[in-house]
Amino acid sequence: MLARHAAPFVLLALTALLTPTRAQDAPASSPAPGTLAYDKGVWIALLRNHTAIRREVRHLENGVEAVTESDDPAIAELIRDHALAMKHRMTVGARVRVWDPVFLELFEHADKVQLRVTTTDKGVSIVETSDDPHTVMLLRSHAAGLSDFVREGTKASGKATPYWTERTHWTPIDEAALSESQRAQRDAAIAARDAMFAALFARLESELAASGPAGAIAVCKEQAPLIAAQVAEEHAVQIGRTSDRLRNPANRAPEWAEALLADRPAEPRYSAGADGSLGVALPIRLGANCLACHGEPADLAPETRAALANAYPADQATGFKAGDLRGWFWVQAPPAGETAPKHAP
Numbered sequence: 001m002l003a004r005h006a007a008p009f010v011l012l013a014l015t016a017l018l019t020p021t022r023a024q025d026a027p028a029s030s031p032a033p034g035t036l037a038y039d040k041g042v043w044i045a046l047l048r049n050h051t052a053i054r055r056e057v058r059h060l061e062n063g064v065e066a067v068t069e070s071d072d073p074a075i076a077e078l079i080r081d082h083a084l085a086m087k088h089r090m091t092v093g094a095r096v097r098v099w100d101p102v103f104l105e106l107f108e109h110a111d112k113v114q115l116r117v118t119t120t121d122k123g124v125s126i127v128e129t130s131d132d133p134h135t136v137m138l139l140r141s142h143a144a145g146l147s148d149f150v151r152e153g154t155k156a157s158g159k160a161t162p163y164w165t166e167r168t169h170w171t172p173i174d175e176a177a178l179s180e181s182q183r184a185q186r187d188a189a190i191a192a193r194d195a196m197f198a199a200l201f202a203r204l205e206s207e208l209a210a211s212g213p214a215g216a217i218a219v220c221k222e223q224a225p226l227i228a229a230q231v232a233e234e235h236a237v238q239i240g241r242t243s244d245r246l247r248n249p250a251n252r253a254p255e256w257a258e259a260l261l262a263d264r265p266a267e268p269r270y271s272a273g274a275d276g277s278l279g280v281a282l283p284i285r286l287g288a289n290c291l292a293c294h295g296e297p298a299d300l301a302p303e304t305r306a307a308l309a310n311a312y313p314a315d316q317a318t319g320f321k322a323g324d325l326r327g328w329f330w331v332q333a334p335p336a337g338e339t340a341p342k343h344a345p
């Protein structure tokens with residue numbers, strides 16, 4: 001059953017948020033909870049107050065998890081009410097936004113969706129999953145569309161929701177053709193690269209000094225992903241290292257970067273994402289100080305060879321010389337004012 005015990009409070013909040021200057025007229029014309037007019041009123045109030053809402057979406061293998069919250073208790077109540085109302089609409093097939101193909105299709109596939117709404121102190125946490133891959137794509141499209149509403153308010157609500165497949169479309173772009181905002185994204189990407197490089201190699205240096213190459217390998221394995229995650233968080237980008245000769249198979253590049261790197265570019269490359277992100281691939285060359293772990297196998301210390309074979313049975317990252325192109329940093333910089341979604345490797 002739909003939890004509508006909070007309806008009177010929601011109605012008050014709604015009235016206040018919708019008609020801040022004429023609150024005294026509102027109650028008489030307020031629609032009853034559960035009606036389309038009521039749900040629409042909540043929706044419009046949320047759009048108007050979109051800047052007070054924050055939302056984080058995480059992709060699961062078979063769906064999405066989204067947390068939508070506000071520090072304003074009245075808006076938090078509207079978020080909860082809206083989520084439960086939409087869950088109810090999904091259950092009974094009472095459609096909304098029928099002109100919007102993603103919403104229309106999602107209602108058509110409602111029987112393939114498992115939907116769990118958990119209310120939190122400040123809003124809701126929602127997990128939506130499906131066993132059907134097309135429905136999963138619809139769920140991702142819908143979740144990203146809601147993020148657009150939260151970010152842009154009414155401006156986004158009038159547009160049809162892009163399909164996820166359109167959002168994840170990438171187009172390589174020449175450096176000379178970068179727009180002003182893309183140049184800002186490029187600079188943010190380079191700053192993140194510099195930060196990751198500095199953190200990584202400061203750590204490597206100290207471990208090399210303390211325990212030699214063989215000892216440093218374990219630290220590298222453990223620290224490299226942590227450092228990447230920390231830089232990603234601090235710089236609000238996604239970032240990683242990759243190579244056409246990987247040591248760690250988990251360092252495979254995201255698809256957009258793989259497409260850029262097929263011919264082993266020695267210069268930076270760029271790709272524009274349909275969602276406004278800029279993908280940047282930045283070459284990494286080896287210095288003499290890298291060869292203790294990436295040089296000719298015959299030149300590696302026996303314990304380094306053993307440690308590598310142990311930690312990376314499929315290692316392809318030896319046999320290099322100083323100055324060789326070793327791989328690339330890839331950085332995905334979101335459009336201004338956004339945080340990057342998590343990269344699913």
Ligand code: HEC
Nearest residue numbers: 213216217220221224241242243246247248251290293327
């Ligand atoms: C102490 C040994 C060691 C040294 C020295 C070292 N690396 Fe590595 N390198 C590793 C290990 C271990 C990994 C795998 C890390 C992981 O699991 O993500 C790695 C991974 C990489 C990767 C990521 C792609 C892949 O193959 O997984 C790049 C790029 C790279 N190293 C470049 C360099 C460069 C450039 C230097 C010198 C500045 C260097 N490395 C020095 C041990 C080393």
